[in-house]
Amino acid sequence: MSSYREDRRADRAAERAQDREDRRLELDAQREREATQAEEKRKDAEAKRRQEQADKKARAAEKAAKKAATAAKRAKLIRWLKANPATLFVAFVMVASIVPAILSQIGALTGASVAAPMAGLLAAMLEGGAWAITFMGKQAEDAGREPRKYRIGTWAVATVAAAVNVWHGLEAYGEHPWVAFVLGASSLFAIYIWDLKTHGSHGKTKAEKKAEKERRAHVAARRKHHPQIVEQAVKLQAALPYGVLDDEAAFAAAWRIHTGAEPGLSAQLYATATEAVLQLGAAFELGDNVREELLETGFKAARLNPFAELAQTPTSQAGLGENAPSTPAPTGRADGPEGKSEEELEALLPDALAAAAELVAEGRQISAHGLAKKLQIRRVDAAVLRNRVIEQRRLHVA
Structure with a gap:
């Protein structure tokens, strides 16, 4: 009996312990849910606060952008006004001309027993038609088309409007006929101002006109x-x-x-140039043959030349330049191991004469350098051959 009671008490104690544990777990779960809900509320509040700050910054940025755009437009307008004062005066003069012209035409048409609304439409047709054709011409010109026919149409319609205003002015202001002509000019003056501004500024410059004339x-x-x-x-x-x-x-x-x-x-020009080179080569050859006489003549010419600043030094005349030796070349020399013998030079004389003829044909002077290059020999040997060639040619000429 006692064992049953003890078991019963143990069961009840276990039940109470389980109830306490369940209650504890339930309380823990409730606290966890409350903490989760609180964290979510905190995050929602933080997100809302951030969104409000972002919206506030966006509104401020948008407002600043609008202010900047307005300031930029105002600055652009001010710059345009400063850069285009003529446009402002032209606009003012055009308005001051168009308004009286339209009123005068309305008065003329109503005085001719035309109803006021119809008179206004007809006056707008004349003045508005002239300006419609004017703007079409400007658009055609900007597109690269010829605007002449539009300008003719503009002036034709404006002339009709001016005639109406002159007629009305003479009827209404007979005692002051000049008023009629002023009213007539009001239909033409605005067109003239516009035409002068748009077409006068697009005319060719003096440089362009000069270039066109030269072309x-x-x-x-x-x-x-x-x-x-x-x-x-x-x-x-x-x-x-x-x-x-x-x-x-x-x-x-x-x-x-x-x-x-x-x-x-052309072939003719090439032939002329070749002939001139040959003649120049002949002059160089003559200069080599009569060097002393040419030098003396050159010095005299330099002394008598009235244009001293254009004078050349005598050694630069008739081909006497850097190829001319500063000292007379030797007519002969002792045989040496590095040069050719007299017999070898004598054997080379016919080839030297032929090479000299080629130099003259090429327009060059007969020099030791030229002969050395033509005959593929030493320059000292070529200097000896050059003197012998000159002597041979001088004897041939004599």
Whole structure:
């Protein structure tokens, strides 16, 4: 019996212990839920606070951007006004001209028994039509099209409006006819101011006009002096698609076709240049043969030359320059191991004469350097041969 009671008490104690544990676990879970909820509320509050700060910064940035944009527009307008004072005065004068012109036309039309609304529309048609054509012309000009027909239309409509205003002025202000002409001018003056501003500022500068005049003169000179080449250039441009060859490229191609040379040159010019080189070479040869007489003549010419600043030194005349020896070359020398013997030089004399002829044909003077290069010999040997060649040529001329 006692054992049963003890078991019963133990069971009850275990139940109470379990109830306490369950209660503790329930309290722990409740505290954990409360802590979680509190953390979530804190995070939500923090996120809301951050969002409010971000929204506040965004509104401040947007407000600052609007203020900056407004200030930039104001500054841009001020810069434009400072840079375009003429535009302001033109706008003012145009308004002061257009408004009286329209009122005068309305008065003229209503005086002719035309209803006021219709008179206003007709007046707007005349003045507005002139300005509509004006702005269409400006748009065409900006697009690169010819605005001439628009300008003619503008002045035609403006002239009709001016005639209406003159007629009305003479009827209404007969005692003061000048008023009629002022009213007539009001329909033309605004157009004139606009035309002067838009087209007068786009005219060619003096440099552009000068360049255009020089270009026309150049084209005229080409047509005068090279008509066949110009005609060929036009044919080449016509044969190819439009814009493939410009004028200069077509003329250069036609020049090469007709002359076989680069533009500006030809076979005749090459022949003239070659002949001049040969004549110059002959003059150099003459200078080598009569060196002493030429030097004396050069010194006399330098003393008598009235243009001293243009005078050359005598040694630079007739080809006497750096190739001329400063001392007379030897006519002979003792045989040495490094040079050729007299017999070898005598054997080389015919070749030296031929090489000298080649130098003259090339427009160069007969020098030791030139003969040494032609004959592939030492310069000291070439100096001896040069003197012998000069002597041979002098005897031949005599």
